[in-house]
Amino acid sequence: MIIAIDGPAASGKGTLARRLAAHFGLRHLDTGLTYRAVAAALLVKGLPLGDEAVAVEVARNLDLAQMDKSVLSAHEIGEAASRVAVLGELRNELVKLQQKFAATPPGAVLDGRDIGTVVCPNADVKLFVTASVAARARRRTDEILSKGKEADYASVLEDLKRRDARDSGRTVAPLKQAEDAHLLDTTEMDIESAFKAAVDIVSRARLS
Ligand code: C5P
Numbered sequence: 001m002i003i004a005i006d007g008p009a010a011s012g013k014g015t016l017a018r019r020l021a022a023h024f025g026l027r028h029l030d031t032g033l034t035y036r037a038v039a040a041a042l043l044v045k046g047l048p049l050g051d052e053a054v055a056v057e058v059a060r061n062l063d064l065a066q067m068d069k070s071v072l073s074a075h076e077i078g079e080a081a082s083r084v085a086v087l088g089e090l091r092n093e094l095v096k097l098q099q100k101f102a103a104t105p106p107g108a109v110l111d112g113r114d115i116g117t118v119v120c121p122n123a124d125v126k127l128f129v130t131a132s133v134a135a136r137a138r139r140r141t142d143e144i145l146s147k148g149k150e151a152d153y154a155s156v157l158e159d160l161k162r163r164d165a166r167d168s169g170r171t172v173a174p175l176k177q178a179e180d181a182h183l184l185d186t187t188e189m190d191i192e193s194a195f196k197a198a199v200d201i202v203s204r205a206r207l208s
């Protein structure tokens with residue numbers, strides 16, 4: 001079984017993907033980490049984020065098991081990731097890697113921006129998880145504060161708006177809801193209710 005989850009930054013899709021994978025006994029891939037890993041490698045080498053040849057080379061040698069979420073979740077890496085994510089050849093390379101992961105038994109939950117539209121168009125279930133930009137900014141601010149770091153709601157909000165515009169406005173694989181995806185708007189939900197709603201959607205889809 002393959003479950004495809006897409007949505008904007010800080011929509012809660014990552015937490016839902018992880019929990020759904022545990023619940024249904026599937027593997028999980030946060031595809032955002034693959035873009036982050038490539039961006040981080042370019043940053044470390046001091047190379048421009050538009051250097052597609054190097055980006056593709058890094059992607060070809062990427063070991064999914066070695067991606068360290070705690071390092072890659074840094075804010076500057078997220079920004080850089082959304083810049084390298086506009087490179088078409090790089091996307092082709094990462095999509096191949098993601099599809100290989102998805103095809104490995106017993107199946108997987110993948111979350112990202114183009115899973116239901118490009119990576120796994122034949123997924124058994126597709127979810128498009130979203131929330132208002134204000135709710136997402138509030139959650140992201142609280143999450144950063146809870147780690148003992150500084151965060152300012154207004155600048156988090158501006159960052160998210162900029163990232164949304166870049167992810168939805170790019171020509172290659174823009175963020176958009178697949179026609180056959182179930183919409184889950186979590187603006188008024190806490191994570192427990194969102195999880196229950198997601199399990200419901202997946203269970204119903206499996207029966208049909
Ligand atoms: O989800 P996350 O914030 O980790 O993703 C970082 C960036 O990687 C996103 O802003 C987006 O530009 C890019 N991305 C993508 N396609 C995916 C996953 C992430 O373009 N499937």
